[in-house]
Amino acid sequence: MPCCAFAAFILGQVLIGFDAVKRFVFGRTTPAVVNPATEWRLGAPAAPASRSRHAFRWFAIAAPIEIALVLGAGYGLHAHRSHDHEASALGALVCRSPRIAQIR
């Protein structure tokens, strides 16, 4: 049944997305590990420039939600237009077929 499959797709994407971003942002549940920032010594080579990982992490949070929102909106618009098209086609069919018009 395509409608339920699509519903499952949207929910699945959201859930999978949330789980993935949760792991990505907060990491797996592990004991506290050594913080490399505390290891640095004056005179040691400069630490490699670290990107702001959290900027990407927040993007990772927002992305699946945005995808779900856009997909849902797209499907809704598509369904809306399909309904209009069918309604117009039915109307034309009725107009061309007096027998159908009589039955109605």
Place this chain on the structure above:
Amino acid sequence: MAVAPREMVQPFIRRESSEGPVTTARQRRTAMIYAAMLVVGFLPYLFGLSPAARVTGLGLWLPGGGFVAVGGFAILLFPVTLALFALAVFAWFGAGMVIAPIIVWLGSALLAGAMTGDSVWSLAPLCLAAVIGGIAIYEYRRRSARRTADIVKLEARNQYLADAIVEVETTAAPITAAAERELTFDELSSVRYALERALQPVGQINGYDKVDQFQTSALRYQINYLGYMLGMLQCQYTPSFHGYLSEAQRNLIDLYLQKQIWGYWVYESAWGHLNLTNPDPAAKDNIMLTGWFGIQLGIYMSNTGDRRYAQPGSLPFRLNKHRVFHHDIHSIEQSVVKNFMDSEFCLYPCEPNWVYPICNHFGMTSLAIYDRLFGTSYTQATLDRWLHSLDTEFTDDSGSVIGLRSGLTGIKFPFPAGEAGFAIFENCFAPDRAKKMWAIAHTELKYITKPGPDGAPRLMLDGRGFDFGNYKPGFGGAYAAIMDSAREFGDYELAESARRALDQDCGLTAEGGIKRYSKMSNLSNINAARGAIHRRDDFRNTIMQGPPEAALKGPILTGAKYPDVLVARAFSNGDDLDLVLYPGMSDSSQNIRIERLRAGANYVMRNGTEHQFQADDSGAALLTVDLKGRTPIRIIPAN
């Protein structure tokens, strides 16, 4: 038995309302705006407008509510929108992005309207009304339960408060006399953690946690706390040592002016104030910069007598090659005063619209040191109203100061706060209140003091904890902060309980002669280092008294090479210089430079042997000393 002064034992008063008049007015305004949205949202139904209009209207009732009205699959977008709205609220909290929740709410309403077909789910209004009703009932019951619990806590506090104040007074260690101020080699190893970071070339930020620049892990807070630690060290242990210790503090101040440190404000001012033209970091709000930085500037200037940051434009916040915001300590503190006076709450925001009482404590402390340095009375002019607002608008039913309130809506937002954190600042400008706060903290921290594996008492918190310095699990930040505050109030027993918790849980190491906790954030390590050297009233005295007057006039140690020469003590009575040095690497002969001697005068250096020397025409002398373990050196006039 000692009796606490009556004014200190004022009981907590049970208030009719836990919100003050300004908060009540803001909350009432928020409620009225929401009520208007409900009414406007229902008007399309009332006037029989199109399905799209009805759906959009219902979208104003709840974020994503319009999707419920669309029906079918679109209902799935309702929880999605709620999740996105929660993220948007978090973005508002974390970075002042007030437009985020507005965009999500209104945007989802418009999107739902665009998706609408020929009909609207007929039960949608009832469904949404039920959800709103359910939320309202849940929130009402939650607040009632919280108020009940807080009142019980209030009553309990009133029962023990008098005895608790007597206890903290009688058990507090005496203030350490200047003659006894000397860092141990172990304490010097904690100091080195801070010096390593502060002495790197300006612009380099190695050894810092770099996560985000909006919330508690931001670089600016790490820089501020390094400045406070080194400044307090200089004032209390080595007021007659400038050299690399003063250089370290200046480096931190210069680093703070770099865009990578303060540039967050460009974004927050844009999406929080809708200000796209003037992101001056010391204009409106942003007390998390002005208040915090003001303390750091004041401590350095107080310790050294160096008034360079009082010169107009001496603190340039450069945005790009075309734009710079020129400030100095005067304009920084005037920003604090003006914002205090302009705010209806008196206390004013960090991020746009978010009022943190703790940051406002930094702001008031910055005024206290500024007043002492420059003879103004900003504290006197603002403190009464500030304290009144703190008590009426930012204190809950248990008598505790809250962590955070939205200035726009009046809503209290969950943010951790505790008496220990506020007390250390109030000790500077309202010491009686601070003592009361510390008495509560001291009493309630007993519940988490338990025997450790060696039988000695240690702090023990349940759960995984949260280190605000890097958002990782762990209680190191809490233990370090408690240790630091406990020492300020002479509660060395509690401080030792906190230190044992740090040592046992947080990865203590002293490799290379630098003591640190490898499982904590940089910020928590800095607090732990400060706690290690902190003695009773050190922070208060650094702010309110400064170094001895003789330290600002007598001989000073200026030239010493880090880390070959570590300075454990440096005091002058005006004519002499009393030093205790350690070799940082290995026993060796080192050159040191002394300045502010009397030009051309003869002096004697005693360090096991006697060595006579003459100050040059500028009042300076270069000496060679043999550093072997603890090396006391005394320099006195030859006559």
